[in-house]
Amino acid sequence: MMNKAILLDKRPVGKPALTDFKFIEEEMPVPAEGELLLKTLYVSVDPYLRGRMRDTKSYVPPFELGKPITSGLVTEVISSGNTDFQKGDFLFGYLDWKEYQISDGKGLMKVDGNAASLSTYLGVLGMTGLTAYLGLKEIGLPKPGETIVVSGAAGAVGNVVGQIAKLMGLKVLGLAGTDEKIETLKNKFKYDQGINYKTTENLSLAIKEACPDGVDIYFDNVGGEVSDAVLANIKFKSRIIICGAISLYNDTEPALAPRVEGKLVINSASMTGFIVGNYADQFPEGIQQLTAWYQEGKLISSETIVNGFDQIPQAFLDLFEGKNEGKMIVKI
Amino acid sequence: MMNKAILLDKRPVGKPALTDFKFIEEEMPVPAEGELLLKTLYVSVDPYLRGRMRDTKSYVPPFELGKPITSGLVTEVISSGNTDFQKGDFLFGYLDWKEYQISDGKGLMKVDGNAASLSTYLGVLGMTGLTAYLGLKEIGLPKPGETIVVSGAAGAVGNVVGQIAKLMGLKVLGLAGTDEKIETLKNKFKYDQGINYKTTENLSLAIKEACPDGVDIYFDNVGGEVSDAVLANIKFKSRIIICGAISLYNDTEPALAPRVEGKLVINSASMTGFIVGNYADQFPEGIQQLTAWYQEGKLISSETIVNGFDQIPQAFLDLFEGKNEGKMIVKI
Numbered sequence: 001m002m003n004k005a006i007l008l009d010k011r012p013v014g015k016p017a018l019t020d021f022k023f024i025e026e027e028m029p030v031p032a033e034g035e036l037l038l039k040t041l042y043v044s045v046d047p048y049l050r051g052r053m054r055d056t057k058s059y060v061p062p063f064e065l066g067k068p069i070t071s072g073l074v075t076e077v078i079s080s081g082n083t084d085f086q087k088g089d090f091l092f093g094y095l096d097w098k099e100y101q102i103s104d105g106k107g108l109m110k111v112d113g114n115a116a117s118l119s120t121y122l123g124v125l126g127m128t129g130l131t132a133y134l135g136l137k138e139i140g141l142p143k144p145g146e147t148i149v150v151s152g153a154a155g156a157v158g159n160v161v162g163q164i165a166k167l168m169g170l171k172v173l174g175l176a177g178t179d180e181k182i183e184t185l186k187n188k189f190k191y192d193q194g195i196n197y198k199t200t201e202n203l204s205l206a207i208k209e210a211c212p213d214g215v216d217i218y219f220d221n222v223g224g225e226v227s228d229a230v231l232a233n234i235k236f237k238s239r240i241i242i243c244g245a246i247s248l249y250n251d252t253e254p255a256l257a258p259r260v261e262g263k264l265v266i267n268s269a270s271m272t273g274f275i276v277g278n279y280a281d282q283f284p285e286g287i288q289q290l291t292a293w294y295q296e297g298k299l300i301s302s303e304t305i306v307n308g309f310d311q312i313p314q315a316f317l318d319l320f321e322g323k324n325e326g327k328m329i330v331k332i
Numbered sequence: 333m334m335n336k337a338i339l340l341d342k343r344p345v346g347k348p349a350l351t352d353f354k355f356i357e358e359e360m361p362v363p364a365e366g367e368l369l370l371k372t373l374y375v376s377v378d379p380y381l382r383g384r385m386r387d388t389k390s391y392v393p394p395f396e397l398g399k400p401i402t403s404g405l406v407t408e409v410i411s412s413g414n415t416d417f418q419k420g421d422f423l424f425g426y427l428d429w430k431e432y433q434i435s436d437g438k439g440l441m442k443v444d445g446n447a448a449s450l451s452t453y454l455g456v457l458g459m460t461g462l463t464a465y466l467g468l469k470e471i472g473l474p475k476p477g478e479t480i481v482v483s484g485a486a487g488a489v490g491n492v493v494g495q496i497a498k499l500m501g502l503k504v505l506g507l508a509g510t511d512e513k514i515e516t517l518k519n520k521f522k523y524d525q526g527i528n529y530k531t532t533e534n535l536s537l538a539i540k541e542a543c544p545d546g547v548d549i550y551f552d553n554v555g556g557e558v559s560d561a562v563l564a565n566i567k568f569k570s571r572i573i574i575c576g577a578i579s580l581y582n583d584t585e586p587a588l589a590p591r592v593e594g595k596l597v598i599n600s601a602s603m604t605g606f607i608v609g610n611y612a613d614q615f616p617e618g619i620q621q622l623t624a625w626y627q628e629g630k631l632i633s634s635e636t637i638v639n640g641f642d643q644i645p646q647a648f649l650d651l652f653e654g655k656n657e658g659k660m661i662v663k664i
Contacts, residue, residue, distance in 0.1 A: 051598070220593065223591065223593040223594070224591070224593075227593065237610075242593050242596045242597045243597070244597065245591075245593040245594050245597060248591060248593065248594055254590040254591065255590070255591045256588040256589065256590060256591070257588065257589065257590075257591045257592075258586040258587070258588060258589075259555065259556070259577075259580060259586065259587045259588070259589045260589075260592060260603070261552065261555040261556075261559065261574050261577040261580065261605075262555070262577050262580055262586075263605075264574045264603060264604065264605035265574045265575070265576065265577060265605035265606065265607065266383070266605065267605060268604075268605045268606070268607045268610055269604070269605050270602055270603065270604035270605070271592070271596060271602065271603045271604075272596065272600075272601070272602035272603075272604075273593075273595075273596035273597035273598065273599060273600045273601050273602070274597065274600065275597065275600045278569075278600055
């Protein structure tokens with residue numbers, strides 16, 4: 001039996017393509033003493049991986065050409081030479097895009113398949129949920145009655161931000177790119193309002209009409225012109241959380257935009273880049289809160305699940321077309 | 333004897349001109365019961381006044397056409413019907429550009445002409461010093477050993493930021509627009525390094541060479557392309573204080589710039605608009621600290637003093653040409 005792996009074959013120029021990835025088959029790995037053999041069950045595909053495909057400095061090092069891509073995985077322990085883990089345990093970790101792999105167990109975390117479906121640990125009960133919760137709480141400093149706008153509102157992080165903001169007593173406006181997503185925002189995620197930014201001629205005006213008192217918090221997953229329209233509506237002392245900029249990740253030239261300095265100073269507003277990894281000390285509290293809301297039925301898990309190891313690259317590409325509702329996950 | 337006043341006659345389009353102001357002579361004002369008669373001694377001219385000449389919403393209301401401009405003034409009490417103030421007191425306040433005026437005393441603050449020269453209360457011991465100190469402290473969160481870049485480094489706020497940053501143990505790079513100012517930065521204000529942004533071909537590279545480990549704090553008084561070059565060099569968790577954007581105040585079209593979202597998220601950096609008025613509860617502590625440094629000779633007062641009431645509009649216009657070193661003040 002051979003083991004499949006997916007390598008980065010070429011650094012994408014502009015929009016990534018299937019040809020940037022290479023499928024290989026290798027010998028089944030054999031664990032050494034003290035090691036685990038892991039079988040991949042679920043693979044998280046995320047916009048930030050695009051950044052790691054570039055050969056430039058970022059908060060995580062770039063992927064190497066000819067080496068496997070890594071992302072968040074839920075795996076099953078097939079055999080264990082490490083007393084911390086047992087055969088049959090389910091583990092979350094940042095691991096290779098391989099069907100099977102060896103690990104020494106470092107950085108892996110047990111997840112409970114009985115408390116929630118395993119894929120949830122890549123979504124609302126994993127880094128995605130933590131990103132939404134900690135980004136909103138730590139940078140957004142939300143207060144009941146305030147108005148928040150979420151871009152990529154039906155996406156992996158966005159839908160959780162919207163749900164949590166409602167739980168915290170905010171008025172929530174979501175921006176998304178299809179009418180179906182707008183319906184989902186309102187009906188499933190309990191957003192107060194939704195705007196389809198693709199079909200709205202004057203987005204800035206539409207946001208003004210939806211938020212006549214202005215925007216206190218903007219949770220941005222998208223960047224680009226959608227953000228310009230939100231910025232035109234920010235209030236005094238507003239907080240802008242830059243969590244992602246998927247609309248810009250495939251740009252080959254730096255995009256130009258209206259300067260923000262003036263808007264920020266006039267409004268005493270702040271714009272802050274958020275990376276969840278900087279808040280690792282708050283993960284336990286965050287997971288506890290997210291799990292409580294989830295178990296009480298107050299926080300819904302939304303996932304787009306694609307089947308098959310071979311589908312991982314395509315699922316990643318589909319993120320840039322907005323084909324996912326909620327978290328995009330590949331089930332192996 | 334008639335009283336001179338300066339009114340806003342036209343809203344400037346682009347760069348303000350002398351013709352946007354109107355000098356009038358009016359009857360000498362006569363204080364009613366309980367009122368003060370004030371004689372203007374020193375007038376502060378500031379870049380932010382340009383914003384108030386526009387008929388747009390901002391953190392302070394726009395000036396009205398045909399009404400006097402107001403700014404920070406040091407005045408002398410000529411007669412007082414208010415027991416809180418005596419003839420001969422020197423008062424700071426936001427008052428009209430008039431030689432003499434009436435006040436009920438609200439919002440006025442006594443200043444001590446023996447402790448420091450009176451103009452100092454418009455500069456390093458006034459709002460200018462507070463802006464530098466509180467902006468750096470509250471938004472910059474400076475730590476000894478960190479690297480700060482200051483734009484408009486020889487200007488009113490900038491020179492104080494640089495001096496305080498040195499007192500706090502930071503490595504300080506100043507950006508200014510003439511070789512004379514660069515010399516002043518280094519010799520008078522004790523900046524570690526200075527770069528003339530006007531004569532430097534590749535400013536981003538020059539900043540990189542001056543700050544090889546990157547920039548922890550950027551105190552921005554200027555905005556525009558100078559800022560783009562600094563942003564190219566920011567570090568992980570860097571803080572950007574947007575205190576002013578003088579390079580943009582006269583723009584008639586919103587200027588375009590490389591988008592900042594990506595830079596902010598990759599670096600977990602923040603960009604925050606700072607308005608000193610939001611920190612009024614910290615003014616007493618700030619003034620106490622600034623006064624202590626000043627009296628110990630650790631903080632130098634730098635002023636460009638222009639003489640004559642009639643010179644107020646020209647002094648204001650000269651700010652946009654960078655003709656001031658330190659605080660621009662008109663002595664009446």
